[in-house]
Amino acid sequence: MTKKPTVEEKLAAAKARGKKAVAKKVEPAQQLMLPMWPEEIRGVPNAVLRGALFTVSKERAMHKQLTPVAAVDGIEIRVQNARLNQQDLDLFEMLLHLQREQPLGNEVEFTAHSMLKALRRPTGGSAHERLTNDLARLMGSIVEIKWIKERKAFLGALVESAFRDDETGRYVLRFNSDTMKLYGQGHTWIDWKERQSLGQNNLAKWLHGFYAGHALPYSYKVETLRELCGSIAVLREFRRVLKRALDELVNINAIASWEIDSGNLVHVRKTPTQSQRKHLARAKVIHKKG
Structure with a gap:
């Protein structure tokens, strides 16, 4: 029986294919590519997932100036204009998925129908x-993400930007x-299914x-998780829906x-995934040497 490839093996193969394809299309100095990942994975920057940049709320607050939102230690996030939520993150992850196959700055094309189906x-x-x-x-929500230790900010x-052809329904x-x-x-690998x-x-x-990017998840207070996800529910109600959401994560393994x-x-x-186990092993060795 043929052994089923692991996620790490799929990622390595996809990365190799991406490098080979880019080498044929552009000069080395122009190669500015996102990490390559396979079809069933989405690669998402850690800062996008570790705070209230994309909230759980269906209500969209408006901020006229850059306004702080909750984030884990080491990161500061401020937003201006309409708040983003998990439906926006679904779309953002799909757009990044299309972009990964070519250099940044190159146009990404899709039809509205294909995107809606996806x-x-x-x-x-x-x-x-x-x-x-x-x-x-x-396009309209302005984001500031600051990494405190590195003293850098996006x-x-x-x-x-985007252009739409209404005859074909195609976006560029x-x-x-x-x-x-x-x-x-x-960045974190997200299982899209x-x-x-x-x-x-x-x-x-x-x-x-x-939790996807954490090999050994930290423990957080219920109130802290409520702040980090941008929920506006009262604590008692949030605790109830939190339990149901955690059960959902257990159900899908x-x-x-x-x-x-x-x-x-x-x-x-x-x-932990195979790569996370390797990371934990390296960290343990470094800790012993220290």
Whole structure:
């Protein structure tokens, strides 16, 4: 029986194919590529997943000036204009997925119908209008992400511009080349089918991305998780939906188990991936040497 390749092996193969393809298309000095990942994976910058940049709320607050939102230690995030949520993140991840196959700055092309199908949305007229509004929001929301220790910051829109042909329904979209700097501070591999299986459960989607990049997840208080995901629910209600969302992650095998202790601390256990196990082993060796 043929051995099924691991996620790490798929990533390595995809990266090799991407490098070979780019070498044929552009000169080395022009090669500014996102990390390559296979079809079933989405590569997402860590800073996008570790705070309230993309909230769980369906209500969209408006900020006239750059306004701080919650983020994990080491990162500061400020936003201006319409707030983004998990539906916006679905679209953003799909757009990054298309961009990964060519240098940043090159145009990304897709039809509205194909994008709506990929997002598992209806394909009628109102859905096309919603897609246009979602793209406009990604272009209009200004984001500042600051890495405290590195003393560096990204400031700008997550999508630069788009052109639409109404006869064909085809979009031509462009990212700013500075998008690459988001990946320079680390990224997380997201299982796209797992994320899609969570449907409209925005909190489960946020938690799925938040914990995906952690080999050994930190324990957070219920109140802290409420702040980090941008929920506006009262604490008692948030605790209830949090339990249901964590159960959803167990059901899709994204995490192994969870519990909330008497101090309202949320403990999540998961099985590290092969690459995460290697990282943990290296960290253990360094700690022993220290």
